[in-house]
Amino acid sequence: MEQSSFDISTVIRPMSVVTEEAVKYIEGRKTKVISSLQTRWKKFNTQCMGGIEPNTVYTIAGISGSGKSSMCNLLATDLIDYNPNEDVIVLCFSLEMVGFRQVGRTLSNKLRRTTSTLYSSEMSLDDETFRKVIYVSNQLKEYPIYFVDTPTTPMQVEQIIRGFYSKYVKNTKKHFVIFYDHALLTKQIGSVLETISELERVFIQTKKLPLTSIVQIAQMNRNIEAPERINNSLSHYPMRSDISSSDAIFQASDYVVVIHRPETLGIQEYGPNHLPSQNKIYMHILKNRDAGKPCILEFENALMYNDIIET
Secondary structure (H helix, E strand, O other): OOOOOOOHHHOOOOHHHHHHHHHHHHHHHHOOOOOOEOOOOHHHHHHOOOOEOOOEEEEEEEOOOOOHHHHHHHHHHHHHHOOOOOOEEEEEEEOOOOHHHHHHHHHHHHHOOOHHHHOOOOOOOOHHHHHHHHHHHHHHOOOOEEEEOOOOOHHHHHHHHHHHHHHHHOOOOOEEEEEEEOHHHOOOOOOHHHHHHHHHHHHHHHOOOOOEEEEEEEEEOHHHHOHHHHOOHHHOOOOHHHEOOHHHHHHHOOEEEEEEOHHHHOOOEEOOOOEEOOOEEEEEEEEEOOOOOOEEEEEEEEHHHOEEEEO
């Protein structure tokens, strides 16, 4: 079979060129020409090279109700609010819930009202709070955040990202941040593993775009909820194998963060160090490609307001 011609000069790059790129990056970080986007959590920023770094894939995993979607929801607006001197644009693949529900969570956080209150689940929302909803929502309308809430195949995800990049980002100095909630809801092209592997390939290629970062949500499997682990403090902490399709996701990710609420599993004292569990959220950084050792960060649970508070 005749093979199509392939110009190897387009893919082979000499050490001199790559080294110069490394020096320019270090210089850019030194002079603040290149910087990570800060989040509200200083401890997270410290462990993650200053926050959300360009050309990086972050994976946030957790069991249902752990707060992983709330964390991403906070990040989407924080990257704009906490970086006023940076030009940021955000593309959210909101596959677990429709876009307006995500905005509802943002309003809950900014107004310190539960979504139950905002949605008049027990009694009608009072007029004063509704006026605040209108005021804050008018501010949110100006945020450069765009939503996709239709599940697509990995190849279609790639087409959407490339099209969005060409229209809104190319030839600018914008930080382009993609949120993907979440990987298992991708429209399948075969088995789950084949689909996730192809999605991760898309993310590996996408992160190479200038000033582009990706934050994806992954689901944990049920192992961490097994009684034998709950009853053994040495087995409380999440591990790599607890993440669905962990091999493909770990390989593609520069950072893997598991967000965990041990009290939801009935754990009173968390882990071998007997950490408190009541109203606590823990972020386990299982993979940190640049900054080194795994670590555990402790936060206060304010998920009723879609918030995670640094202690």
